[in-house]
Amino acid sequence: MEKASASEGSSWDYHSNRALLLCHVGSKARRYSTYFRPCWEYMLSISVFSSDKKFFNFAAHWPNLRSKHQILKWDKTGISNVAGEISLLAGLILWCTTFPRIRRKAFELFFYTHYLYIVFVVFFVLHVGFSTICIILPGFYLFLIDRFLRFLQSQQRVRLVSARVLPCEAFELNFSKNPGLCYAPTSSIFINVPSISKLQWHPFTISSSSETDSDTLSIVVKVAGRWSNTLYQKLSSSSPLDHLQVSVEGPYGPTSTSFSRHEMLVMVSGGSGITPFISVIRSLLFRADSDRSGRTPRVLLVCAFKNSLDLTMLDLILPPSGTISNISNLQLQIEAYVTREKEEPLKHEKRLLQTIRFKPNNAALDEPISSVLGQNNWLYLGIIISSSFILFLLLIAFLDRYYIYPIDHNSNLIYPYVSRSFLDMGFLCVCIAITATSAFLWNKKQNKDLKQIKNMNTESTVDLPDSEYYNSERELESLPLQSFVQATKVHYGGRPDLKKILDGCEGSSIGVMVSGPRKLRQEVASICASNFTDNLHFESISFSW
Template identity: 30%
Template sequence: MKPKNTLLSHRVGDSWAVEDSWAVNFRKYIMGIAAASRRALEALIAACFAVWSLYWILLPLDYGKRFFADIDTMISSSFMGTPGSIFIFHAAPILLATILSLVIIELRKRAAPERGCRRLKPSLKLKHFLHTVILPRTPLGVLTIIDITFLAVILSLVTWSFGRSSYDEVRATLLSKRIPGSPPRWTLNFVETSSNLARAALIPFSLLWIPVTRGSPLLRVIRLPWEHAVRYHIWLAQITLTLFAAHAATFAVFFVANKETLHIFSWRTTPGAAVVAGFCALVVGLLMWVTALPFLRRRHFDLFYNVHQLYVAFFILFAFHMVSSVYFVVVPVLLFFIDRFIRLIQSRKNVEILKARLLPCGAVELKFLTPPKFVYHPLSVVFVLLPSVSRLQWHPFSVTSSRRDRKNELSICVKPMGAWTRGITDIFSTKKLHKCPFSFKASLEGPYGDDLDFYLNYKTLVLIAGGIGITPFLAVLKDILYRYKLGNEDLPEEITLFYCARKPLDLAILNTLDPRDIISDYHNRVKIRVHAYCTSTTIADYPASLENRPSGTVDLETYRGWSFVYARPTFEVQTQAPDIEGVSSLSPAGSSVWVASVVVASMVGFILLWGLANVIFINRSGPHYKNYWESILFLASAILAVVVCGGFVLLLWSVSLSGDDPSQCSSACKGFKSKHVRRGNLQSPNHDLETAHRSPWRGDLHLGLRPNWTEVFDNLAKHLNGQDVGVLVSGPESLRSDVAQECGVHLAPRGTGKTVFHFHSVSFEL
């Protein structure tokens, strides 16, 4: 037994106790400094966005106009131009917040202990309060406090900017004397109103680039998963295009009323805008908006995806229309293109599909090789492009593997739901398997998602999945089981999984994970219970063995009718390539130090190139076509800065990975022969599931039934009395709304002795 007195322990020879005590205290000291530094940096980031908001609050006021004009006068130069106040109050805060976010992310990686070794007990603190569901059923989906706050702030700034400016300018127009021969006053009011609409549109337009920056450090530092942030982009884009459309309509009325209709089609930049370029930009934007509407996007994803690539044309036309407005969006746009460029470099590496398995339900499980230091999380998302199916389309998939299995593999599961996914299953059909030698090339981007495994903070978890939404929970279950195997402490002790599938064959996806393959006696360490629902009531959807029981409940563990799941042949193939290419670690969400270096190099390069363009070309250009000339130089400066300056840093990053990120598989993986194997020949290490015809899970199977969520949560509240429970939902919007509503019903302050359900959505739709 170690003595408490470390000095005495040293005198009696227990010097290791002294060293251990010093090491523990030093680590605690360092972690304390890192935590304090993170809090200080987070406060600075909040201050950056406060300054950004202050700009829009002051801009409509007379005092603000004079204040910003004085700043423009003081720092105006031929090198950077005149809009100095925009750089200080609008561009610089976003850039500084981005750099600080990368510093915080790096501090988290270096100072935080391994998750699962020390669990932070959850409670209704600020972070849980912000994610509390307030409106579970709205046209915008499930809305939390942070969602409503975000919308309220944006709409308030837009309303203030437009309303205050319009009031002052319209009032000034009405009080002024009309000059003979001048346009009618109401048309002048239309012009002022139209300009203010365009100015207000710059608020959401400058932000909508951030949610679609997949590796955005701003999203990662506030722990907002990319898949959840996509809908912020949708909201911002809808507000932006609505304001731009109103801006164009009011200006059109002005031109028609003053008999200047032909001016709409003029390419001349008078007095400060190229009108026809603006209308062309609006047409492109509205086309992107219409094809992105849910009912069109889900039915015609190819159309949505291809049309949405016109965002490049939209931005170019926007710059042609009013190049001075580009200053408001320059930093978000550059950050987006830096992210896009890193993704392009990562995806240029061809990745061999290590293994592929066709499941009885028609879904395909794909496995890719990863480098030893490749980091991803159970709720991570990767984007995959398969040239053999389409050379243009990228699709996101949740990972279904855990890096703690130490196999250096990443797996995803693809279910045939559209033309692209059906193309994958067609490749693995029985007929084509014999004709096509298996050596697939793929491109991968990512991973993206929450850097912290928040579900480990809960002692009890409730996982609710619908359809293919089961895939992220396979990774969560694997991660928890492997952590138990590694001896981690403070892990979730009770997990309840509700899985709603249409047909019994869909349960084959769940059965790809057998917990006994990880821990043979897992039920003695963690309590996992599965409640599976086959919701179809059509007898034709059930195998012959169940036709007499289209509805009812059976026990998963003792039920011996699982042979129907394997009634169809299941194939597994392995690549025949002698050297297997792995996924690249060069990712926008990769090393924070390298990403920060790319950002700084690109920004410095842009400032230098843009300054030289101002001095050499722009200040000497004529007035009529200045927008086009200046816009082309702006775009050229941005592209060269990202590709040349940022590309040089990426080259150094790639070289640094060459030693630690081998492109070839280990010798144990070489020499795989192309083959297809029937499911009957594939056996688990510890047992033969196909012979036993039993599910590897404990729980029950409900045939032809749907869960009654009110009853389910009432029973859970009684069973888990007084606990904080993490509820993770992955599935369609209707499922998320139902579950969110029940979580809201059972929401209660901590300390009341009632069960508190913390809602977390891990679903995403594009």
């Protein structure tokens, strides 16, 4: 299991399964359910408590089911006990693997067992019949559309432009993206590297800003588990990679942010929890650089790290493309705390950041990251939902009128419930697949007609030498923009006094954002709650799942 915003398995409490459909309603992504519990918990609770009392009846009458024939009964025209038992067993296995100790210590077990939600849903439908499922059909229908759209997007290979490897066992991946793709700070994206695992998808906070990085999208990964460690070893090996095949889903996140409404922003982070704040600061740098009216809030970043090597994560705040002309336009102050070292390390002990340039293995296959339905998401989404549902109703009507009805009413036979449920589920999936695929391919065709990469082989978003792998000769203390160095103050051998820092902030409206361990979030929340001036507005970004 991975441990922070930059690690796989991170950003669970607010990033996971930010379904495309949910993102469009305007709510923040972190309010949604977790990625690896997308369907079964919802189906289990809603189905059991709202639409089906048969689970309770089955449990209540379990002592009376003494006959093996009753326990293994699969009635063609009634309730199937076997289907209910299989569905219940799959749900219990899913529930057991969600305990924190299991999902953190045995992440692969937690991940792969959650594919059993398919078994749970299918056999639950066979147990109660499709007509009963119609009570919760709207939510289930939207979930299927979202899941299929994500599947379509995940089949594309995206162009990985470069990687920056930090000495603190962290690295930044820079992808090519469509300039028309916009996302808000604190958004996230799901990453799959087939050479490591073809099934595992991990969410990461996006560290870039669509305002400062129009052609690239960046994420930061902190080594904290088997998957991220394997990827780190690939990137930091003495024989660097020429190409790395990657697929993505997303980005997902809030449709807008309210950072600018505050007079001052205080960002408190612990370890790799600094990742979402990188995108926020980059966005504010762009606004301050383009708008000289002074309406951009002042920013205080308070970050705590265990070791001095982790300070190199601050090196990622500035975009590699150098699109910001003057960082001094933003009133930025960085207070960095190194808790496990009492003094600054010697200069010869400092390790440098390394950069890797990747070559496209096949320019026709590697594409820039783009929205699954393009810029007209609302329009395409509405077409998919309405047209697929109308098509489904027509198919069900023809099925009942010309196939099932003659058997039920013109003969002594009763059409089996299981077969009817299979046909209904099949028609539902086919209708969604037809309409969603059509919209996806149409949008993909439009993207190709407007293809804008301008040959990434000759255009670089990072000012790099000709070599594919080199030491960038850049340290935190020698950043090109001197104002960034002046804005950074490093403290050794102690933790930040958060109460003193927050009490010393001046302003009528101060936004306080915290990202990091649970204890850190609780401490900051307690300080904001005990503030008597009511000028501290608390917002937590949680990655401890």
